[in-house]
Amino acid sequence: MIRAVHAARLDRLFVAHTQSALGTGAGYVVLLLVVYQRFDSAWALSAILLAGFLPSMLFGPLLGAAVDRWPRRRCAIAADLIRATAFVGIGVIDSFAAMAAFAMLAGAGESLFRPAILAGIADSVSDDEGELAPVTSLYTAIEDLGITLGPAVAGVALLFIDPVGVLLLNGLTFGVSALLLVGVDLDRHRSKHHRELGRPTLLAATGESFRALRGLTRVNAVIVASSLALGFAAMINVAEVLLAKETLGAGDSGYSALVAVYGIGIVIGAALVSRVRLGGEMRILLGGILLFGLATIGSGLAAVLGVALITFTLAGAGEGLEGVSGRLILQRDVPGDLQGRVFAVKETAGSWGFGLAFAGGGALASLLDPGQVFLIAGFGAILVALATAIVLRRRAPREVAEVAG
Template structure:
């Protein structure tokens, strides 16, 4: 295990800075794209389609993208993906500035940006273990910093910045997001080249993709780590679907309070990313994952029972903290134990599982609130997260995680290059040592 106080390598700081600027651009994009779409149409179906187009690429190409990332140089994939997104947004910004944009262009841009996100996100998750030598402690610290920075810039700074830039001109936030991708691409381009991948027999891409998904579902620890965000997304998006209505009709607050509630969850998430390491030092990674599942369930139950806005807001802070810690620990363990040749495919399969559960949860939450009241999605979410406490305690226990880390370390040692043979002068000294 590495020293938690040891400094991170310089190359990680480059990734960190690139990720931060890119997260700021994503925050700008998150608020600017819906505003751009709204300026082009008031058709609710088309506005919803813009959001769907950002998710659709993961459902269609997520597993294939993971398989391609495992075949290609990951550093190259990252900087080319961001360079492509830069070029796309420059084209969109130019069309908007010239008055030539319509809703079809926005839909196409959202879809193509989603494809770029598949390649960049999958490659970056797979590249980080290469950079940090698959050290679990270093990966945890790295993910904590990346998640914390992302929450601040994408969650707090980016959206209001995007809204402000939009008031200066519809194309201004689009160009600002493009510049963030260009910066990220140039920084990642400066990273050291990765060693060439060993030659592998040519196989159909779909067979490679299925191999990654099969590896995830066969490994109980990986399956447990992937079920957490999947079940969480089902529960949380079921709540998000009716949150604005809940804040208005149950807590009797105005529209501005809805934004404040979203901010409280983000504040909690930032605290959770910072506390993940301390909790792990005391409880172990498995114990912390079990604790966060319990805290999420209790927080949702408390929010659902509360008629007081202050208590509900405090519940969202606690909920966000538990989610933030989970989002640091789960990926760190997966990055430490998955073989390098499968990292992209397993990452894509886990991401697809998590993302697929979200829309189902949103639909179910909306239906449940209609038939059983606005508090019902909170109670149901607390119930299924309560079940996740038992799943986490069994599938992601400390003993299972420790065994997986030891097995992964042994496998890497077994496949490490043989030490260089002793030189002739050293060999010549052996008789003298023996005669002594």
């Protein structure tokens, strides 16, 4: 994977990504601490978290159109500067309205950054030489590693500085990332074609992305299946603390261990996709969702912590397999001048799935045993994988006939 990154001349991108991913993981943990310290309210926590999702939920495709309109490096740098400003603002201004506004600003930066980078990787890396899968896999694994190690990084940082200081350091990591990205070419094979394109308005360009999706069966399958799978993952996020403490009697340490091994599983799953060959992505995506579903059922049935640690690791691996393979399908199937918008549509659908399932998971957790919530999520994921496979199998002969006709 490292060799592929070097061959694609993306070393600076991955240095920037690694340090900002660790900062983001730590910043997320500390943000919750700061909000609770300032307002002592679970509602405030929920509102700030929701504010971070709102830009993707409401304006994701529009931000994706900006990625397809302007140079991707410029969009990525702007996104980093936006996120740096947001986290510094959250750290120094303690009013609830300001924190919510800055959380939305951070979410907007994230919604601009990820499509720019993923589309830029697809444009900069040679898929013919087998570099796209390992580069995308490594990018995703680092992203997930930041989330996994975030609590540990935050814990070490809090030994020396206060929570606000950690937020300011997170803002600094985005500033460093912006500086490093100045030397990264994310439009290597796009510039000449891009100059020849017309200039529709951003709203018109956003509409084009939805029209283009009508003929992209695999891409639509990825967007729907991944969003539903993410929703089921969000559902168990709500119930896992109850499973650890009430069902397994494992306490805070057991809960922390389950969260840690799930994250490790995601990183392992993401790394395993580095060798996927062209044409095998959909099987891996569906297999990942199926593995997540089966392992989640196993978690719901687990009676001891040791078994749950294994099933949580496997569920995380399934999520990692699904995440990278879905990105590869979009990178390979979507025309380059549409990738920013289509990646943004996927992010928007995932944000809605996560938000709705998070709320629904809370309701279920209050009505059912934690294990039952896991069983519902697991069987739901299996149904998603099977239904997607059936739809694709039925659709494939029809598309072949249409091409032949």
